[in-house]
Amino acid sequence: MPLNLILNNLEKHIHLTREEQDIFTAYLQPKKLKRKQFLLTYGEVCKYSAFVTSGCLRGYTVDKSGIEHVLSFAPSDWWIADMYSLISQKPGIQNIEALEDTEVLLLSKSNQEKLYQEIPKFEHFFRILTENSLVASQQRLIDSLSLTAEERYNNFCKRYPTLIDHLPQKQIASYIGVTPEFFSRMRGGMVRKR
Amino acid sequence: MPLNLILNNLEKHIHLTREEQDIFTAYLQPKKLKRKQFLLTYGEVCKYSAFVTSGCLRGYTVDKSGIEHVLSFAPSDWWIADMYSLISQKPGIQNIEALEDTEVLLLSKSNQEKLYQEIPKFEHFFRILTENSLVASQQRLIDSLSLTAEERYNNFCKRYPTLIDHLPQKQIASYIGVTPEFFSRMRGGMVRKR
DNA sequence: ACCATTTCTTAATCTACATCAAGTGCCCCG
DNA sequence: CGGGGCACTTGATGTAGATTAAGAAATGGT
Numbered sequence A, B: 001m002p003l004n005l006i007l008n009n010l011e012k013h014i015h016l017t018r019e020e021q022d023i024f025t026a027y028l029q030p031k032k033l034k035r036k037q038f039l040l041t042y043g044e045v046c047k048y049s050a051f052v053t054s055g056c057l058r059g060y061t062v063d064k065s066g067i068e069h070v071l072s073f074a075p076s077d078w079w080i081a082d083m084y085s086l087i088s089q090k091p092g093i094q095n096i097e098a099l100e101d102t103e104v105l106l107l108s109k110s111n112q113e114k115l116y117q118e119i120p121k122f123e124h125f126f127r128i129l130t131e132n133s134l135v136a137s138q139q140r141l142i143d144s145l146s147l148t149a150e151e152r153y154n155n156f157c158k159r160y161p162t163l164i165d166h167l168p169q170k171q172i173a174s175y176i177g178v179t180p181e182f183f184s185r186m187r188g189g190m191v192r193k194r
Numbered sequence C: 001a002c003c004a005t006t007t008c009t010t011a012a013t014c015t016a017c018a019t020c021a022a023g024t025g026c027c028c029c030g
Numbered sequence D: 001c002g003g004g005g006c007a008c009t010t011g012a013t014g015t016a017g018a019t020t021a022a023g024a025a026a027t028g029g030t
Helices: A002-011 A018-026 A083-088 A109-118 A121-146 A149-159 A169-176 A180-187 B002-011 B018-026 B083-088 B109-118 B121-146 B149-159 B169-176 B180-187
Strands: A028-033 A038-040 A048-054 A056-062 A068-075 A095-098 A102-108 B028-033 B038-040 B048-054 B056-062 B068-075 B095-098 B102-108
Touching: A002 A018, A002 A028, A002 A048, A002 A102, A018 A028, A018 A109, A028 A038, A028 A048, A048 A056, A048 A068, A048 A109, A056 A102, A068 A169, A068 B121, A083 B121, A102 A109, A109 A121, A121 A149, A121 B068, A121 B083, A121 B121, A149 A169, A149 A180, A169 A180, B002 B018, B002 B028, B002 B048, B002 B102, B018 B028, B018 B109, B028 B038, B028 B048, B048 B056, B048 B068, B048 B109, B056 B102, B068 B169, B102 B109, B109 B121, B121 B149, B149 B169, B149 B180, B169 B180
Parallel strands: none
Antiparallel strands: A028 A102, A038 A095, A048 A102, A056 A068, A056 A095, B028 B102, B038 B095, B048 B102, B056 B068, B056 B095
């Protein structure tokens, strides 16, 4: 049951009373997405944080030559949003799309702010969530600056073993920052070793 | 006077009473660093968030072939820490070094946590600070995936005009992710245009 | 003021990865 | 159950930026 999943997710960092759980869940809005349907598109203002209860989303940008760059995957039990747009309430730069039929729970920015007021534990929770995202983002930047494509691929396999055999290769290629062609070669071990 | 600088910095997001200011400043620990002195080195556990009141620091990692990658510059009025290590309290991956004689105010992790308890506004402040870092880090990742070195250089010039003519070129080269040699060419406009 | 070190420039060559092109297999939808 | 697109592979060629090497200029410590 989806509400259990999100309550357990919160429980990783904060403990809520029964009443607090009820306040929280009343702020949530469930939504179903079909494969290839968008939760958010480029230029839209991001108004929600989304928590995935089943399926999988991807967040990506499109550069000026039309190439897509996957910024994040969100399988179930993950949060996703275009943080830039959510914070600034300016038109965003991400598309968030369902890679398969997916169910999410939406928490609007205004409800999120109400939670901060009403139950300060939520400010604590989202601070920690954001800190962890920051560390992950910085690590990915370090990897992109200092590792080869193959090393990044190996890291990805170690870190996201579940995603690997469940996602189209081109999505993973885009995430680690190579073309599908080069990715295919790497997997086949056809990149020359030294 | 350094305390004013940090209090104004807080004031960007939260308002403190006089007493709260006093509690806060009592938790701070001033420290002076000489040029080339380290605030933190690889393998050390990061115990402090540092706020720069004068001078400039840089945070960088060294990859396995010995190449340095600058992750952040911290001129005065900026916060810096090895977030990975600060959060996990595991040995860190960053070196934080003074690029010139620098003064910082240190806030220990334990004092920071005390502030969260005693004055919840601080949790709010650091949540926002972390959110902004996250957005900046994500943007930098997007840039590194989708822009050429020259475009990243132009962005850097626009975003940090003050730093540009005040930092050694090789530091900027490292930040945008190119060799000093290539950086020099770019600046000279010697990279062939099309 | 001076020397040593570091920083910056310029040039020749090299390489990881991209691009372009073609072909194969497969999966989804009508 | 058939076919049209999409995902993947493989090969030939192109290129942004790295590496190596060397000299010139700037800088800072004594």
